[in-house]
Amino acid sequence: MNTEIFYPTKIIFGNNSSTNSKSFKNLFKKNILIVTNNILKKNHLNKISKLLLRKKNKVKRIFIKDNEPIDTQINNNIIIYKKFDYLLALGGGSVIDFSKALCIKMSFPKKDIWDFTTHKTSKKIEIKKKLTPIIAIPTTAGTGSEVTPFCVIENKKYGKSTIKCKSIIPHQAIIDSVFLKSLPRKIRAYTVIDALAHSIESFLSKKKGKHEFVEMFASQAIILIIKNIKKYLTSNNTETLNHVARASTLAGMSISSGGTCAPHAFGQALTNFVKVPHGYSIYLFLFKILILTEKKHLKYLSSKIGFNILTEARKINNLIKLPKKIRVNKDIKKKIMKELIELRIQSIRKYPANIDLKRINKILDEVLIQ
Numbered sequence: 314m315n316t317e318i319f320y321p322t323k324i325i326f327g328n329n330s331s332t333n334s335k336s337f338k339n340l341f342k343k344n345i346l347i348v349t350n351n352i353l354k355k356n357h358l359n360k361i362s363k364l365l366l367r368k369k370n371k372v373k374r375i376f377i378k379d380n381e382p383i384d385t386q387i388n389n390n391i392i393i394y395k396k397f398d399y400l401l402a403l404g405g406g407s408v409i410d411f412s413k414a415l416c417i418k419m420s421f422p423k424k425d426i427w428d429f430t431t432h433k434t435s436k437k438i439e440i441k442k443k444l445t446p447i448i449a450i451p452t453t454a455g456t457g458s459e460v461t462p463f464c465v466i467e468n469k470k471y472g473k474s475t476i477k478c479k480s481i482i483p484h485q486a487i488i489d490s491v492f493l494k495s496l497p498r499k500i501r502a503y504t505v506i507d508a509l510a511h512s513i514e515s516f517l518s519k520k521k522g523k524h525e526f527v528e529m530f531a532s533q534a535i536i537l538i539i540k541n542i543k544k545y546l547t548s549n550n551t552e553t554l555n556h557v558a559r560a561s562t563l564a565g566m567s568i569s570s571g572g573t574c575a576p577h578a579f580g581q582a583l584t585n586f587v588k589v590p591h592g593y594s595i596y597l598f599l600f601k602i603l604i605l606t607e608k609k610h611l612k613y614l615s616s617k618i619g620f621n622i623l624t625e626a627r628k629i630n631n632l633i634k635l636p637k638k639i640r641v642n643k644d645i646k647k648k649i650m651k652e653l654i655e656l657r658i659q660s661i662r663k664y665p666a667n668i669d670l671k672r673i674n675k676i677l678d679e680v681l682i683q
């Protein structure tokens with residue numbers, strides 16, 4: 314069978330690419346909405362705005378809180394009634410996801426954004442029209458959202474769910490590792506683990522129809538992370554930052570076809586009930602699940618990366634030095650268990666390990682303390 318890959322994102326990679334006018338050469342006399350957050354250093358935002366204004370573009374800026382897009386924030390946002398030629402998402406995964414959700418809502422102003430998610434309560438509306446194009450400038454290295462067809466939406470009643478749709482893949486991604494310089498160690502740790510999980514999960518996933526390049530994207534991302542994580546957590550060496558930024562984007566390209574599985578299923582179930590960063594929730598489960606992986610799959614992955622994945626994962630786990638357990642009450646544990654069984658069991662089954670109900674319980678017991 315032939316492999317068919319269409320990748321709609323133009324990727325511009327390099328130092329200071331986010332403030333180089335060549336990166337925005339298509340933007341002339343356009344109407345642009347910049348979506349960003351308050352965490353970002355203002356001088357960078359101002360530089361980009363100035364650059365766009367010099368090219369006679371009209372620029373409007375909105376600042377969002379740094380969490381995943383909550384459905385009501387999207388549904389009730391009056392900005393959706395204005396017309397824009399481009400959305401420029403400048404921020405971490407949440408800002409990029411917020412922009413993806415906004416551009417869906419701009420084309421479907423009367424629909425509830427929740428009805429585009431895969432949740433069982435959603436109407437699962439399919440998007441067939443072209444949406445306002447997104448230019449994504451990620452300021453963290455981890456989610457890979459700048460190249461993925463995914464967008465996480467939170468609903469107060471039902472928790473989190475994902476929109477999966479090719480139309481929301483950004484048209485352009487500008488990867489400039491300058492933003493990583495100001496990230497504290499803790500955020501670097503969460504986010505790089507998220508990228509590592511994306512690559513390991515998509516590599517190992519038994520998802521049908523994933524294309525053969527998943528293994529190449531994922532194994533390259535894993536190698537880059539193994540070789541650079543130590544230095545990344547402690548220094549601002551430009552080449553190291555560039556390698557981690559590359560790994561994150563490659564991991565994003567990898568999950569776009571390979572998807573995630575058990576570690577993300579556990580992490581996402583946890584964050585539905587406990588407020589912790591996405592990357593940290595993945596950190597709590599990734600290594601616990603990795604050691605359960607069927608030996609032949611570990612061997613195959615190790616042969617592709619040229620490292621023993623378990624040995625390297627152990628080193629990384631020791632290096633991260635974040636709490637490996639989290640305190641929750643009994644009720645929360647029950648809710649997480651219920652969610653895993655009722656909503657996420659398919660995702661868990663895509664992982665090559667025998668994770669039955671007893672094992673799910675054991676994993677939760679090891680991570681959640683009461």
Ligand SMILES: [Fe+2]
Binds near residue numbers: 577
């Ligand atoms: Fe993730």
